[in-house]
Amino acid sequence: xxxxxxxxxxxxxxxxxxxxxxxxxxxxxxxxxxxxxxxxxxxxxxxxxxxxxxxxxxxxxxxxxxxxxxxxxxxxxxxxxxxxxxxxxxxxxxxxxxxxxxxxxxxxxxxxxxxxxxxxxxxxxxxxxxxxxxxxxx
Numbered sequence: 761x762x763x764x765x766x767x768x769x770x771x772x773x774x775x776x777x778x779x780x781x782x783x784x785x786x787x788x789x790x791x792x793x794x795x796x797x798x799x800x801x802x803x804x805x806x807x808x809x810x811x812x813x814x815x816x817x818x819x820x821x822x823x824x825x826x827x828x829x830x831x832x833x834x835x836x837x838x839x840x841x842x843x844x845x846x847x848x849x850x851x852x853x854x855x856x857x858x859x860x861x862x863x864x865x866x867x868x869x870x871x872x873x874x875x876x877x878x879x880x881x882x883x884x885x886x887x888x889x890x891x892x893x894x895x896x897x898x
């Protein structure tokens with residue numbers, strides 16, 4: 761009887777623990793250059809964005825500066841590398857890299873990032889781009 765009670769109480773507590781752990785996803789909106797739109801972040805490792813005013817798709821890998829420097833304290837700074845596609849006459853696609861700042865709150869976080877995108881098309885060019893946005897934990 762004791763084992764059944766422990767098993768049932770453990771199963772009942774499982775959804776509470778899963779909710780407390782939080783979802784690995786956060787979604788929100790951003791404004792900036794070359795586009796403004798919606799964004800999704802998976803854990804602290806990947807982010808995806810879709811620009812709506814000028815159609816664009818972005819996929820980035822994220823590295824926290826504190827992880828790179830072997831620091832144990834929280835750092836709001838991160839770096840990212842990825843690829844971006846823009847449906848534009850002048851630019852089409854290219855690799856990108858940059859740095860960002862993340863300010864977390866209870867159920868959302870504000871962020872800003874800036875970096876260079878090297879558009880490789882018939883006329884390749886480097887463009888400095890930046891965005892600011894908000895993401896809500898799902």
